[in-house]
Amino acid sequence: MNITRSKQEQRKTDVKSHPLADEVAIVTGASSGIGAATAKELSRRGALVVLAARRANELEAQANAINGAGYHAVAIPTDVTDPAQVTRLVERTVELFGRVDVLVNNAGLAWREPFIENSTQQITHIVNVNLLGAILMTHTVLPRMLERHHGAIIFVASVAAHIAVDPLYCATKFGVRGFSLSLYRELANSGVSASIVSPGFVSTPMNSHMHMRMPGPELVARTIANLAVHPRREVVVPGYYRPLIAGERLFPWVADRIIRLSRPRVIPTRKQ
8 A cells, every 4th residue: 555655645746746746638629539538648747637628528527537547627618610629628627727828729520521512511510620621729828928928729631631631621721821920920929830741550449440550649648748749840750651741741743643543523413
């Protein structure tokens, strides 16, 4: 028993000495996948984490697991496409903890159908979740961060923000990346950072249909936690995607051929 208590006390000491100790972090899309793993990683490093997503039951389960491990997390169900809910999320976080130090814009979704098969509702929804949600969240937390000259905003983009594969998903991720890169320049010397993590295929519910070996979301979560302490413009994970991105830029016609061969052909509809 004494050994167990000693280990617990040592863990608390290690957490308190971490740069993220007592930092207040909001993670969107935190009910599963990269968001859930990120919430766990930030809390493990001592942050006070607010988990946000639409699925209330799954969100509460993730927060309970973090709290049960001896860390601190709060679940606040939120639809990031709704400005009123975004405002409520940030205001509630400030009420509970006094500030927001870290924002992880992770909420996102994708459709598997070819673009021509997407409904207008699907188009609006994915653009609102993947792009508008990140912009609204950033716009809401940024003024307080700038007042304190302290904060880290991290965007989860994708390798698909470099290599165009799916028209709708890539449009949103290219948008997220462009927004973050521009914000990175705008916030120079302000004390607030904007960083991007661009994952390749990662083992998450979104990619559960894929039959290939993929790293777990913990790899991305660790990268995000590191960016909160040591900001960088962008990190691509896993690293083996970087040569593929470089190849796309140097030889786009090669990528065109490979992607065309791997995607179903779109047959034009004849006019009657």
